[in-house]
Amino acid sequence: MSDLYQAHRALLDGAVEASRQRGFWAAFSENPKTYAEGAAAEGKAAFAALLNAPFDLPGVAAADRVGAEVSPFGPALGITYPAPDVAALVAAGEKAGAAWAEAGVETRVGIALEILARLNKASFLIAEAVEHTTGQAGPMAFQAGGPHAQDRGLEAVAYAWQEMARVPGAVRWEKPAGRSTIRLDKDFHVVPRGVGLVIGCATFPTWNSYPALFADLVTGNAVIVKPHPAAILPLALTVRVAREVLAEEGFDPDVVQLAPDTAERPITKDLAAHPSVGIVDFTGSSVFGGWLRENLRDKLLFTEEAGVNTIVISSTKAFAAMCQNVAFSLSLYSGQMCTAPQTIFVPAGGIATDEGHKSFEEVARGIAGAVDALLAEPARAAAVLGAIQSSATLARIEAARGLGRIVRDSTALQVEGARTATPLILAVDAAETGAYLEERFGPISFVVAVADAAEGVARATAAAREKGAITAALYSVDEAEIASAVPAYARAGVALSVNLTGGIYVNQSAAFSDYHVSGANPAGNACLTDAAFVAGRFRVVCVRRPAAA
Amino acid sequence: MSDLYQAHRALLDGAVEASRQRGFWAAFSENPKTYAEGAAAEGKAAFAALLNAPFDLPGVAAADRVGAEVSPFGPALGITYPAPDVAALVAAGEKAGAAWAEAGVETRVGIALEILARLNKASFLIAEAVEHTTGQAGPMAFQAGGPHAQDRGLEAVAYAWQEMARVPGAVRWEKPAGRSTIRLDKDFHVVPRGVGLVIGCATFPTWNSYPALFADLVTGNAVIVKPHPAAILPLALTVRVAREVLAEEGFDPDVVQLAPDTAERPITKDLAAHPSVGIVDFTGSSVFGGWLRENLRDKLLFTEEAGVNTIVISSTKAFAAMCQNVAFSLSLYSGQMCTAPQTIFVPAGGIATDEGHKSFEEVARGIAGAVDALLAEPARAAAVLGAIQSSATLARIEAARGLGRIVRDSTALQVEGARTATPLILAVDAAETGAYLEERFGPISFVVAVADAAEGVARATAAAREKGAITAALYSVDEAEIASAVPAYARAGVALSVNLTGGIYVNQSAAFSDYHVSGANPAGNACLTDAAFVAGRFRVVCVRRPAAA
Structure with missing residues (x-):
């Protein structure tokens, strides 16, 4: 040895x-x-x-x-x-x-x-x-x-x-x-x-x-x-x-x-329920996660489940770079990441930007256009999008087309034999919660018209609390607005990225720095990268006796 | 501030x-x-x-x-x-x-x-x-x-x-x-x-x-x-x-x-089940602990429940001191401690001691006699025993008298108005598991005849695994026997005290040193004094943004 x-x-x-x-x-x-x-x-x-x-x-x-x-x-x-x-x-x-x-x-x-x-x-x-x-x-x-x-x-x-x-x-x-x-x-x-069971996911x-x-x-x-x-x-x-x-x-x-x-x-x-299995770790759907939470007694259970990640766009000093950043987040691995954004709240009256006022429509089209530009070159498109893991995701895209007004339609890449799909972007009103507040895994996103940024933050953090979320993003030039939003995101247990542009994206979670999943909302009952994730996996037993002298 | x-x-x-x-x-x-x-x-x-x-x-x-x-x-x-x-x-x-x-x-x-x-x-x-x-x-x-x-x-x-x-x-x-x-x-x-609920116990x-x-x-x-x-x-x-x-x-x-x-x-x-309560800590019966384990979903639950603490007596170099030590453990607060021993395994053929061979009966009577001596002086008896917290415990003592041969009967102290009871000690055979393997909270203990110490250790550790235990004690002059017993106790998740005599007792759990409850057997799903007990009570949320320069 x-x-x-x-x-x-x-x-x-x-x-x-x-x-x-x-x-x-x-x-x-x-x-x-x-x-x-x-x-x-x-x-x-x-x-x-x-x-x-x-x-x-x-x-x-x-x-x-x-x-x-x-x-x-x-x-x-x-x-x-x-x-x-x-x-x-x-x-x-x-x-x-x-x-x-x-x-x-x-x-x-x-x-x-x-x-x-x-x-x-x-x-x-x-x-x-x-x-x-x-x-x-x-x-x-x-x-x-x-x-x-x-x-x-x-x-x-x-x-x-x-x-x-x-x-x-x-x-x-x-x-x-x-x-x-x-x-x-x-x-x-x-x-x-006890015996640990680790249940892997497909992505x-x-x-x-x-x-x-x-x-x-x-x-x-x-x-x-x-x-x-x-x-x-x-x-x-x-x-x-x-x-x-x-x-x-x-x-x-x-x-x-x-x-x-x-x-x-x-x-x-059967594996999870076996009495000799003492620890279960699961990444996957909320349906199966719910079954585990419901049925496992006296076992240590760690889950990462579904959620609805959001972006709130209030204002920006870098409209083009913001649109590029969001476009990349929507496109990377065709949105099949637990950290990918799905729901983008934008004030119905538009936003202030370095390029002047942009209407709701201009913001939506700005993001859609940035996706088009990102994916214009076929080799680059293939390198960013990859392929669609499950055919169920293609069906989900098809079904989603009816959920709102199509801002950008999803198409397949010309890659022979591969199952591919570019991002589908839909515009909906804030009332259409049935559309944008369910996790729709894959390259499906919604630009949602809200009265103002405050309503966006309120809806985004409520969604995190109620539906779960691993990531959230906020774009704002107003420091007071950011400062007042931070506690709401913290209470909702969702990691917040503010004003990201350039080569870093809301989807990315860096080892040794970012805590992945908070465990504080329905997107998972645990953080995968903290002391609580490990401390209960062992126990301490003391043996004591009178000292010889 | x-x-x-x-x-x-x-x-x-x-x-x-x-x-x-x-x-x-x-x-x-x-x-x-x-x-x-x-x-x-x-x-x-x-x-x-x-x-x-x-x-x-x-x-x-x-x-x-x-x-x-x-x-x-x-x-x-x-x-x-x-x-x-x-x-x-x-x-x-x-x-x-x-x-x-x-x-x-x-x-x-x-x-x-x-x-x-x-x-x-x-x-x-x-x-x-x-x-x-x-x-x-x-x-x-x-x-x-x-x-x-x-x-x-x-x-x-x-x-x-x-x-x-x-x-x-x-x-x-x-x-x-x-x-x-x-x-x-x-x-x-x-x-x-979330809101923490702490459920106290009566003792x-x-x-x-x-x-x-x-x-x-x-x-x-x-x-x-x-x-x-x-x-x-x-x-x-x-x-x-x-x-x-x-x-x-x-x-x-x-x-x-x-x-x-x-x-x-x-x-x-109602408190425990309230959706806004996120953490529940409970000390008490396995019945209520079981209800909590069964009914609380997606909450952090820490329990200390019932168990059967054991002693195995294989041999000793200090028979009188051993009997005194065990007697004190049985008597302290009338056995109403979650750490008090209840079941004492002794070889049917007796044990080797510094006072020569002692038969099973002599060991049982040695412990009973040490209890008598400890409690002979009324003021000291009152100071050791205290009173019986619940009248249910008196009824339990009464019912227990029929569970075996009485080695030492329980009596009341002459303290006016107080509900008191001295230790009841019963002798039973190893087959009488229905008697000695249920927690009988209070001053009730069993001296159980086993074939040999190995059977005692096997029964003691099995009891810890199946019924739960917070403490265990072992008396042996054989280092090889002790060494081979230790892993069995560790696997059973029970703290082991070896050859205690003098002013330290198996009941005692010292802050900053002893881990109280292991969380590794049915006596509780958590240790009250380790990192796992605290690490999940908070979550970490990160807010990140591009650095100014």
């Missing part, structure tokens, strides 16, 4: 320090050019070699195989994965978990960091897997599916480490008692909560799963990773790397298991 | 450091003699002045008054408390909570520490209130109800402070982007979860409530304190002190409210 903890100590220290400072920091480079020469080509080749074959997961014996992934860019992957049943998965997790629980914090942290380092080396292969399951364009699949996801995993390790490091191992307790002293020796044991299979996966792991819990049936490969590769490191370090690889299923025969409810 | 944070900074620093070291430390002296001369007499006089009168809670206007407390030592208190209805309580909490949420972490921490300091000054009065509601004897009511409870409250402040202090206020985020740099200014807002109204009360308070949540109808006064005094400090510091005193009710017209379920 190698000393992986010492080997990766600088990485851990950097992550801890970064999470305290919350300035910019990244452990894993988002720039593909900083990786080894040929790594990208090797990733592509490795991906190609996986296609149309059974996926090899050493140490997993399962009679069944499942897998029917189809790339949103066209071809079926043709990969099948070994699929143990629920009882076998849980039993293997419990068995492997016993030694893992007693491995000690530093051992577990060292192994987690080694897994992350190896995942980083596999970033190009994982990027291909993410691209061809989620429909993310290549550059985004690399960044969000690789280094950004790894940074989020590392962040969870850093938080969990800090919480566990605070628990001393052995302590001498000496209490003065009159003329004598009572002396006890105390040993504090970090004890896991960000690694980014949204790594925080839970690594938090469970370092706190001593065996983990069962249940991928979305449409995006198994990125997590299968992840689990394979984890098992490889575990086995090398002398642990039962079943500390981390893959639990693939099919849309026709889902196993998620 | 005074700078209470700076005034109490040393207290906070000491608490933070102590909770990291986990050696012995106490902020508030448990020795009555270290308090001001005459303080005890003043406390008695102040208590007497409260009797048979309406309790004055400035700023509370309620048409109804409730209160029917009767001292377990005899007299009815005759005190009534203003009792607003559920809607009024929640509305007032929400209203007061708005400014409290925005008060800032240091302001809230400073106020919490000032409240604790004033509660400490009121320790003798609170001790009288605890004594005459719970039945704790005077010395224990002072320590557990006063300084020990205050230390536990301070500990919660220290944990919550550490978690919140980790969130920076304002940060400049600078990301290199090719030749330029993206600069954002970020403000992180600590946002409360330790302050000790078991202060961690939640102070954790809610410093994390920005308005708090509604719902005392047990039989033990309102200690929390009414606490709430009065808190409101006094809040008002002096310019806050609406309704940040902390008292919600008294009666056994006949309970309001707890």
